[in-house]
Amino acid sequence: MQTKDNERQWQKYQSHGDVDDTRLIEGIAGEKNIYRRRIDADPWSNNIHEKPNRLKLVVDVSGSMYRFNGYDGRLDRQLEAVVMVMEAFEGYEKKIVFDIVGHSGEGWEIPFVNVGNCPKNEKERFEIIRMMHAHSQFCWAGDSTVKAAREACSTLGAEVDYDNGIVVLLSDANLARYAISSKDLAEALSGSQPKVKGYVIFIGSFAEEAKKIRNEMPVGQSYVCLDLTKLPQILQQIFASSIL
Known part of the structure; x- marks a missing residue:
């Protein structure tokens, strides 16, 4: 029956x-x-159980985010973006499982939101962005963007409970200062994990640096978002190309 x-x-x-x-x-x-x-339903079709999709958001909490926030509002923009993501996925943890880590001169996997422990109200979300702001303000100088991208893709690739793995890295494009090339970042996001796709969204830039890096990376792997109203469309493109 x-x-x-x-x-x-x-x-x-x-x-x-x-x-x-x-x-x-x-x-x-x-x-x-x-x-x-x-x-x-078609009586001959199989009842296939779909696994949830997996998102790892890797945010930039480096010192330059705080230092140059007055220049273009990059840190404020990122914090608003993080709140937007947390609010959008609230209550849908069984469909989209996500966590949030940070990268700076002090580390490449600084935990902010763990899997299964998503903030449930405005107070908890505020505490998350407060910690991000404080880390960026007081952390040591340095950059671990490439390391963060590589480790995030590798970590998701090792997980077996999800159909699709998506890494979204946020960065202020301050890469030239640390002799990081667009090729280095592209290779780190590509990785060797077939079920994981990595992307970078530049939320800050000096002059045209972010656009220059984007143009040097594979098409569809990097985006420039200096206007937060464009973030939903960018995320839509990322999900559309990642979830088949």
Whole structure:
């Protein structure tokens, strides 16, 4: 006898119904067809259990973020972006499992939000961004961008409980000072893990440095976001190209 799960299935891209958990980013970006409805399933189809998708957000908490925040608001922009991500995925941990780590001159995997311990209210989210701000203000000089990218991709590649692994690295593009090339960063984000895709979003820049790095990296691997209103569209592109 077939179970009810086998008798009915979800139809996506609907204009009404239940919110489709896998299209949260599209909803943030303003898309309307982000709902799904139950329909009669093909009796010959298999009931396949989908694993959650895995996101690791790697934020830039280096000293330059705090030092040059007055120049272009890069640290403020990043903190707002982090809050946006935490709010967007709240309550959807079974569909999108994420954690947040930081990179600076003092380390490449500084923990801020652990898997399974996502902030549940404004007070907890404020505490997360307060810690990020404080670290950037008082940390030692230095850069571990490439190390952070490589380790994040490697860590996700070793996990087995997820269908897709996505690494999103935030950076202020202050790479030339530490003799880091765009090739170094691209290779670190590419890694050797087939189920993991890595991306970088530059949220700060001196002159055209961020755009120069982006143009030297593979198409679709890097983005420049100096206007926070464009972040949902960028995340939408990243998820669309990562989750098949």
